[in-house]
Amino acid sequence: MAPEEIAELLRKEFGDGVADSKFDTAHPRIGVKPEAWPKIARFLRDDARLGFNFLRCVTALDLLEDDQLSATFDLHAVRLPAKEGADCELVHGLCVEVRTPRNDPRIPSVADVWRAADWHEREAYDLMGILFENHPDSVIGPKGRHPRRILCPDDWAGHPLRKDYMFPMEYHGIPAVTEMGQTRPVH
Amino acid sequence: MSWIENRLEEGLIVTSLDWAINWGRRYSIWPMTFGLACCAIEMMAIGASRFDVDRFGAGAFRASPRQADLMIVAGTVTYKMASRVKRLYNQMPEPKYVMAMGACTIGGGPYFKNGYHVVKGVDLVVPVDIYVPGCPPRPETLIEGIMRLQDMIKNQTLARDRWQGAKEKVIATTPSFV
Numbered sequence: 001m002a003p004e005e006i007a008e009l010l011r012k013e014f015g016d017g018v019a020d021s022k023f024d025t026a027h028p029r030i031g032v033k034p035e036a037w038p039k040i041a042r043f044l045r046d047d048a049r050l051g052f053n054f055l056r057c058v059t060a061l062d063l064l065e066d067d068q069l070s071a072t073f074d075l076h077a078v079r080l081p082a083k084e085g086a087d088c089e090l091v092h093g094l095c096v097e098v099r100t101p102r103n104d105p106r107i108p109s110v111a112d113v114w115r116a117a118d119w120h121e122r123e124a125y126d127l128m129g130i131l132f133e134n135h136p137d138s139v140i141g142p143k144g145r146h147p148r149r150i151l152c153p154d155d156w157a158g159h160p161l162r163k164d165y166m167f168p169m170e171y172h173g174i175p176a177v178t179e180m181g182q183t184r185p186v187h
Numbered sequence: 188m189s190w191i192e193n194r195l196e197e198g199l200i201v202t203s204l205d206w207a208i209n210w211g212r213r214y215s216i217w218p219m220t221f222g223l224a225c226c227a228i229e230m231m232a233i234g235a236s237r238f239d240v241d242r243f244g245a246g247a248f249r250a251s252p253r254q255a256d257l258m259i260v261a262g263t264v265t266y267k268m269a270s271r272v273k274r275l276y277n278q279m280p281e282p283k284y285v286m287a288m289g290a291c292t293i294g295g296g297p298y299f300k301n302g303y304h305v306v307k308g309v310d311l312v313v314p315v316d317i318y319v320p321g322c323p324p325r326p327e328t329l330i331e332g333i334m335r336l337q338d339m340i341k342n343q344t345l346a347r348d349r350w351q352g353a354k355e356k357v358i359a360t361t362p363s364f365v
Binding site for chain 2: 152153160165167168171172174175176
C-alpha cells in the first residue's frame with residue numbers, strides 16, 4: 001500500500017489521532033499524535049492489510065524552531081520466505097512521525113509492539129531526552145520514571161544531542177571543557 | 188625489591204644491582220591488552236609476525252592487569268570508561284608504566300573541541316610515561332614508543348624509586364571516584 005492509502009485508512013480508523021502528514025518528500029511520513037500512537041502501532045502491526053512486522057529504525061529529531069521533539073519510526077512489512085534459504089520479501093514501508101512538546105516530551109513506548117523499539121527508545125531518551133512512557137526497561141530518576149540510559153553513564157546530566165545542550169565542565173573530578181574547547185555544540 | 192628501595196644512597200652496590208634489574212625489566216615489559224578503539228588494531232599488528240614486538244621482549248600481552256607492567260591505552264577514553272581505566276591502573280603491580288597511544292588518548296584528538304563525552308587526555312586520569320602520537324600511530328611508531336620506554340627504564344635506580352616515594356602524590360592527583 002502507498003503511504004497516502006495507509007494515511008486514509010488510519011484516518012478512517014482513528015480520526016483525530018492522525019496529525020499532519022507529508023507525502024511530497026523523499027521520505028514520506030504520516031504524523032501521529034502521542035496519545036494515539038500505541039493503538040495505531042498495534043493496528044499497523046496486526047491489521048492484515050498492513051502487517052508492519054519489522055521496526056527498522058527510530059530517529060529522534062530536535063526541532064528547536066518549532067519547540068518540539070520528534071521521534072520517527074521507520075516500519076517495514078516483511079513477508080517471510082516461502083521456502084528455506086530464500087530472501088525475505090519487502091511488501092511495503094512506512095514512516096511514522098510522532099511530535100511532542102519540547103518542555104515535556106512524552107511519547108508512549110511501543111517496545112511491547114516491536115521488540116526492536118526497546119534499545120532505540122533508550123537511545124532516544126539518552127541522547128535526546130524523549131521520555132518513553134511505560135518502557136519495559138525503566139528506572140526511577142529525580143524527575144520520575146524514565147527509560148534507562150544506554151550510552152552515557154547513568155549519572156550523566158542532560159541529553160547531549162539536543163541543540164541547546166551545554167557541555168559538562170567536569171565529570172567526577174576530571175576537567176572536561178578546556179579554554180580552547182567549546183561549551184556547546186554548533187549546528 | 189621493597190626492602191632495598193629508597194634506603195641506600197646511590198653507591199656501588201645499588202648501581203650494579205640497578206643494571207641487572209633494569210636489564211631484566213626493560214626486556215620483559217608485559218603489556219596489557221587494552222584496546223578501546225581503532226588504535227587497538229595497530230596494537231594488535233605489533234604483536235603479529237610482520238612487526239613482531241616479541242623481538243623487544245614486549246610481546247606477552249596479558250589479559251589481566253595483575254600480570255602486566257605496561258598499560259597501552261589504545262583508543263578513545265570516554266568519561267564512562269575513565270573510571271575503569273583508573274581501576275585497572277590501580278590493579279597493576281608496581282613497577283607500572285602507562286603509554287598514551289594515539290591522538291584521542293593524548294589530548295582528546297578529534298573530540299577535543301566538539302566531544303562532550305571524551306576525556307581530554309588520559310593523563311587527567313592516570314599518570315602517563317610515554318606519548319605515542321598518530322591517528323592511529325603506525326606499528327613502527329608504537330615500537331619506537333616501547334623502545335623509548337626501555338630507555339626510560341634503563342635510567343631507573345633503586346635508590347630513587349618513583350613508586351615508593353610518589354605513591355601518595357600519584358593517587359592524590361588522580362580523580363578519587365570508583
